[in-house]
Amino acid sequence: MNTRHDEDWIRRATALLDRSAEDLDAATLSRLNRARQAALDERRRVPRRWIWSAAFAGAAAAVFAVAIGLHRRVDAPAPQALQAGDIDVLTNDDDVDLYENLDFYAWLGAQRKDTNG
Amino acid sequence: MAAQISLMTAFDDGRMERSAGEEMRALETFLRGVERRALRMAELATGNREEALDLVQEAMLGFVRHYGTHDGAEWPPLFWRVLDSRLNDWHRRQRVRGRWWSRPADARGDDEDDAIAAAPDPREPGPLARLADGEASIALDAALRGLPLRQRQAFLLRLWEGLDVAATATAMRCSEGSVKTHLSRALTNLRRALEEHR
Numbered sequence: 001m002n003t004r005h006d007e008d009w010i011r012r013a014t015a016l017l018d019r020s021a022e023d024l025d026a027a028t029l030s031r032l033n034r035a036r037q038a039a040l041d042e043r044r045r046v047p048r049r050w051i052w053s054a055a056f057a058g059a060a061a062a063v064f065a066v067a068i069g070l071h072r073r074v075d076a077p078a079p080q081a082l083q084a085g086d087i088d089v090l091t092n093d094d095d096v097d098l099y100e101n102l103d104f105y106a107w108l109g110a111q112r113k114d115t116n117g
Numbered sequence: 118m119a120a121q122i123s124l125m126t127a128f129d130d131g132r133m134e135r136s137a138g139e140e141m142r143a144l145e146t147f148l149r150g151v152e153r154r155a156l157r158m159a160e161l162a163t164g165n166r167e168e169a170l171d172l173v174q175e176a177m178l179g180f181v182r183h184y185g186t187h188d189g190a191e192w193p194p195l196f197w198r199v200l201d202s203r204l205n206d207w208h209r210r211q212r213v214r215g216r217w218w219s220r221p222a223d224a225r226g227d228d229e230d231d232a233i234a235a236a237p238d239p240r241e242p243g244p245l246a247r248l249a250d251g252e253a254s255i256a257l258d259a260a261l262r263g264l265p266l267r268q269r270q271a272f273l274l275r276l277w278e279g280l281d282v283a284a285t286a287t288a289m290r291c292s293e294g295s296v297k298t299h300l301s302r303a304l305t306n307l308r309r310a311l312e313e314h315r
Contacts, residue, residue: 006304009311014277016254021153031170032152039177040145043185 144185147192148177155200158273161261162204172207176200197274197288208266260310264303267291271299272307 024032152173159169159176176199184195261269267289274285275296286293 006308009308010276010304012253013257013307016250016257017154017157017273017277019250020254020258021157024153024156028156028166028170032156032173035170035174035177036145036148036152038174039148039181040141042178043141043144043181 143189144181147189147196148180151193151196152177154278155196158200158270159204161258161269161273162266163207164262168207172203173200176203179203193278194280194284194287197278197280198290201270201274201288201290204266204270256311260307263310264306267295267299268303268306271296272303275300 155173155176156166156169159172160166163169163172176196179199179202180192180196183199184192187195261272264272270289271285274280274288275282280288282293282296285296289296289299291299
């Protein structure tokens, strides 16, 4: 779009702008320096904010996990206490089949009594 | 084992410290590199150095807050974008306060699109050529201040700051086609304004 004609005056214009930016007075340069330092201080504060946010998020997650754990513990059915009979069965060396068919053996015993009687 | 872990932690901390230090130095170098041109850009927009300094400070703060953690290669268009946004806000406030004055560039209207009227005379050496540096600088400042904000920003970002069309579009929050249009009009208006100073 730019013609050769344009290029000449644009080059001079940008050179003049460069010079105007270089020739700033000391007071202005001091203000710019303060502005830059204020911005950099802001940047230095950013990681600290990030750390506090992360710490807060971590603490919140920990509290949530503990709350969930407690909730589950309360809801879970408590294991039922073993009955004395159960302990006998478990510790006895008798055949387990005998206990499983106890009703059958009781009925068989009754039949024999009837037959004998 | 504990000593080994302690040493490793110390090494990692040191590396992180160095990394953060390098990042801060890179950020400072970048800001130092753009601050003077940013001030001149703001000064051309406001016509007032104090207000320009305030705007540059706001732009620096906004830039480090929002984009300081971005990759350094992305910083230039993002910094100019923040400054451009501040300049737009400033202009909006001025309009609201009624301190906005009608400028020659605004009053030209359709004439700025007249290609024949805008075409440069090839026999002429071009605007600024016959002016000494001091006069040329004053004439250029006046011509730039006379441009509408978007045209001036397109000229300064694209031709002075040297951003490419895409980066200029990012900085100005507009399409690449709009950048080209603003720049073309800026060149036409600047040439015409500078020729009046011969």
